[in-house]
Amino acid sequence: MRTALALLLIASPAFAQQAADTVAPEGVTGFVPDAPAPVVATDWMVAAANPLASEAGARVLREGGTAADAMVAVQAVLGLVEPQSSGLGGGAFLVWYDAATGELTTLDGRETAPATATPTMFQVDGEPMGFFDAVVGGLSVGTPGTPMLMEEAHRRWGRANWGGLFDEAITLAADGFTVSPRLATLVANDAERLSVAPATAAYFLPGGTPIAEGDTLLNAAYADTLRGLAAEGTDAFYTGEVAEGIVATIRSAALPGRMSLDDLADYRVIERPAICAPYRGAEVCGMGPPSSGALTVGQILALIEPYDIAALGPDSPEAWRLIGDASRLAFADRGRYMADSDFVPMPKLLDPAYLSDRAALLSGDDALPEVAPGSPPWDHAALDLADDVSLELPSTSHISIVDSYGNALSMTTTIENGFGSRLLAPGGFLLNNELTDFSFRTHTDGVPIANRIEPRKRPRSSMSPTIVMQDGVPSLVIGSPGGSRIIGYVAKTIIAHMDWGMDVQQAIALPHLVNRFGTYDLEEGTAAEGFAEALTALGYETNVRGLTSGLHAIAIDGDTLSGGADPRREGVAIGN
Ligand code: GLY
Numbered sequence: 310m311r312t313a314l315a316l317l318l319i320a321s322p323a324f325a326q327q328a329a330d331t332v333a334p335e336g337v338t339g340f341v342p343d344a345p346a347p348v349v350a351t352d353w354m355v356a357a358a359n360p361l362a363s364e365a366g367a368r369v370l371r372e373g374g375t376a377a378d379a380m381v382a383v384q385a386v387l388g389l390v391e392p393q394s395s396g397l398g399g400g401a402f403l404v405w406y407d408a409a410t411g412e413l414t415t416l417d418g419r420e421t422a423p424a425t426a427t428p429t430m431f432q433v434d435g436e437p438m439g440f441f442d443a444v445v446g447g448l449s450v451g452t453p454g455t456p457m458l459m460e461e462a463h464r465r466w467g468r469a470n471w472g473g474l475f476d477e478a479i480t481l482a483a484d485g486f487t488v489s490p491r492l493a494t495l496v497a498n499d500a501e502r503l504s505v506a507p508a509t510a511a512y513f514l515p516g517g518t519p520i521a522e523g524d525t526l527l528n529a530a531y532a533d534t535l536r537g538l539a540a541e542g543t544d545a546f547y548t549g550e551v552a553e554g555i556v557a558t559i560r561s562a563a564l565p566g567r568m569s570l571d572d573l574a575d576y577r578v579i580e581r582p583a584i585c586a587p588y589r590g591a592e593v594c595g596m597g598p599p600s601s602g603a604l605t606v607g608q609i610l611a612l613i614e615p616y617d618i619a620a621l622g623p624d625s626p627e628a629w630r631l632i633g634d635a636s637r638l639a640f641a642d643r644g645r646y647m648a649d650s651d652f653v654p655m656p657k658l659l660d661p662a663y664l665s666d667r668a669a670l671l672s673g674d675d676a677l678p679e680v681a682p683g684s685p686p687w688d689h690a691a692l693d694l695a696d697d698v699s700l701e702l703p704s705t706s707h708i709s710i711v712d713s714y715g716n717a718l719s720m721t722t723t724i725e726n727g728f729g730s731r732l733l734a735p736g737g738f739l740l741n742n743e744l745t746d747f748s749f750r751t752h753t754d755g756v757p758i759a760n761r762i763e764p765r766k767r768p769r770s771s772m773s774p775t776i777v778m779q780d781g782v783p784s785l786v787i788g789s790p791g792g793s794r795i796i797g798y799v800a801k802t803i804i805a806h807m808d809w810g811m812d813v814q815q816a817i818a819l820p821h822l823v824n825r826f827g828t829y830d831l832e833e834g835t836a837a838e839g840f841a842e843a844l845t846a847l848g849y850e851t852n853v854r855g856l857t858s859g860l861h862a863i864a865i866d867g868d869t870l871s872g873g874a875d876p877r878r879e880g881v882a883i884g885n
Contacts, residue, residue: 334843340624340836341811344818347864347871350884352711354870355379356861358394358706358790358880361486364387365477367471367883376710376718377405377466378474381459383708384722385478390486390740391879393495394706394790394859397534397546398555398740399724402596403462403845404583407785408715413776414465415596417579418458419545419767420451420743423567424575426764430567430744437749445502445731447559447566451768452576454543455722456538456546458459461578466716472539479539482532482737485525488574489835491879493522495727502731505563509733531737543803547573554735561726562732564763579651586659587613588777589807595719595775596652600722600764601643602773602796604658608639609800611664612671619808623819626843632804633824633849634671636797637680642827644696645682648759649767653694655759656687671751676848680827695753704729705772705790712868717783718861723770743768752848773799777807785813787862789875794830797823798858806864813864814873821856824849832856 348354355366365386366379373723374382380403383876388396395401400420406413429435431443443449463471496503497519504510504517513520520526537545545551552573559566584597586607593610595603612635621628646655657663663685670677682696705723712718724730726740732740746768760769771793777785783791784804789798798821820835822844829849831837833856841851859878864871872882 311556329592334626334840340820340839341817342820344508346361347734347812347873348882348884350600350872351868351872352885354711354863354872354882354884355383355862356709356872356874356882357383357387358488358861358878359387360856360879360881361390361481363881363883368477369474370710370712371885372469373534374469374712375714376716377462378469379710379712380708380718380720381463381467381471381474382477383710384455384459385475385535386481387706387722387755389478389482389528390489390708391492392739393492394704394727395455395722395724397431397456397736397738398453398729398734399722400451400741400771401458401720401722402600402602402770402774403458403718404595404721404776404835405462405466406717406776407466411781413583413594413778415581415583416458416461417581417596417599417767419452419599419770420454420741421572421576422451422747422762422766422768423572423763424764425567425569426744426762428762430762431747431749440745441502442818443740443745443749444726445505446564447562447730447732447743448564449730450559450566450568450732450740451743452568452572454578456543457576457578460543471542475535475539479532479535482528482535485527488520488522488526489879490522490523491620493520494594496520499728506732508558508735509731509739512733528737530735534736534738537612537648547576551734555740557741558732558734558884567599584659585722585778588614588803590779591807592778593775593803594778598647598655600770601647601767602771602799603775604647605639605643605771605796606773606775606800606803607659608642608664609635609796610803611659612638612668615668616671618804623805623809626840626847629822629840629844630676630847631671632801633822633829634677634680636666636800636824637677637827638683641680641682642685645694646685646759648769651758652746652763654689656685656689658685660686678848693756695756695758704792705795705859706859707774707788707859709786709788709863711786711863711865713803717776717786717865719776719786719788721775721788721795722772722782723772723790746770766878771795775799775803777803783865785862785864787860789858789860791858793825794823794856794858797821797825798860802860802862813862813871817860817862817873817875823856828852830854830856
């Protein structure tokens with residue numbers, strides 16, 4: 310029995326489109342880019358954010374390891390070579406397709422608020438702190454989940470020897486790795502905040518100078534932490550010297566945090582049912598609360614399904630009006646209702662009749678003048694909730710893997726902001742700032758906010774690790790970093806692949822147009838900028854800006870695996 314919650318939409322008649330809508334706006338040429346061909350293989354594939362990490366995963370897969378084994382190796386290397394995005398000090402969500410059983414499982418390794426957290430801990434004199442005032446220091450650090458998620462995935466689905474999965478990362482940490490252009494740039498850009506904590510400054514800004522592209526960087530402390538994990542499992546992380554180092558770092562920071570040794574010792578990975586939304590005959594499956602990912606991606610796709618997006622094509626402002634307003638409607642529900650469902654009841658956000666009514670709102674010609682949360686069916690309809698105002702800035706990393714046994718893994722992994730809390734633990738890894746994904750306000754006009762902070766609650770996420778299932782087997786494994794824009798990046802790439810027939814690399818490379826709350830973000834330096842006039846005429850405010858997704862995807866068609874890595878970052882797909 311599949312654990313996925315398959316939620317079927319009532320078929321609704323397609324709303325008519327006008328032929329003129331399919332015409333590209335003046336000035337938009339070459340919107341569909343000439344991307345390189347995807348990496349094609351038949352046995353296994355790994356796509357991750359850094360070549361050294363993908364190589365580590367490829368070695369495991371080549372030697373007969375599973376996707377879970379390979380993920381452990383990939384994550385261990387990412388924590389070293391892409392430390393700003395993910396690592397042992399962070400959290401992750403994993404979606405697993407098991408070829409032997411046909412089941413989908415999701416694991417929640419999200420960071421957790423300490424037992425002593427309070428709803429007002431990010432307020433001063435009753436007002437929310439400035440975002441970065443809260444991020445930098447110990448207060449923002451949630452109890453990490455990534456190490457236990459790695460262990461749990463290996464325990465359930467691994468075949469390789471656990472200890473050996475850390476070999477590559479230990480060697481790179483002990484002997485040194487070459488600093489990539491992206492890491493060097495991000496360190497230079499963040500030098501002021503990185504200089505706040507002495508250990509962090511000593512590592513990233515030795516002698517006061519930012520590490521540079523091409524430097525060889527060693528991390529002996531990280532090598533020691535990995536040796537401990539390899540030999541003893543995660544007890545070596547959640548108890549003992551490493552745990553004591555985490556707590557001491559948090560408690561002695563300029564803005565001290567509240568995590569205790571008990572918080573670390575009590576941490577647990579939680580298995581949750583996958584959330585699946587039907588789309589064009591497939592099921593788009595991913596991570597449910599505390600992530601808003603699968604519900605919001607699922608709502609966007611459900612709201613556009615009655616419209617003929619394929620016929621409109623990627624050049625059409627009308628297609629982007631439908632996608633943009635579907636996204637606005639979905640984000641309105643996200644802001645009102647989505648949070649850790651172990652703490653707050655949630656309505657039926659993928660209810661077919663509800664989504665059909667919401668989809669009908671898109672049948673006009675112009676941008677919706679106003680967008681508000683809907684009233685999905687709910688046993689707690691009397692419970693009043695106010696909209697969340699939490700801010701999520703882009704960072705994070707995504708890993709997609711298919712192994713030679715046919716298993717598929719989609720995992721999005723994070724320390725939240727770039728370089729997280731900016732605190733480097735004595736174990737050689739950065740600590741997350743995930744608690745700032747909670748709402749800093751607890752109420753609006755006396756009405757509670759679902760994503761408010763509570764002890765041992767998990768902050769709402771946008772991470773959207775996804776596996777698209779077609780006829781009961783995976784057809785696309787995908788995910789991205791990017792804060793709350795992750796949802797738009799993943800939805801766009803699924804639409805480009807499924808509706809517009811793009812191969813996975815082209816779908817990833819297609820310029821981004823992302824709408825969360827009304828303003829239409831158009832990807833700077835791409836043909837997406839050419840949509841500004843047409844979208845303004847439809848009633849949107851547009852905003853040209855960098856949109857640095859980090860999509861990694863594997864399309865599966867019979868025995869053929871096609872891997873794509875985002876040209877906006879440094880990742881690669883490797884297959885055999
Ligand atoms: N902190 C990024 C996310 O969880 O969506």
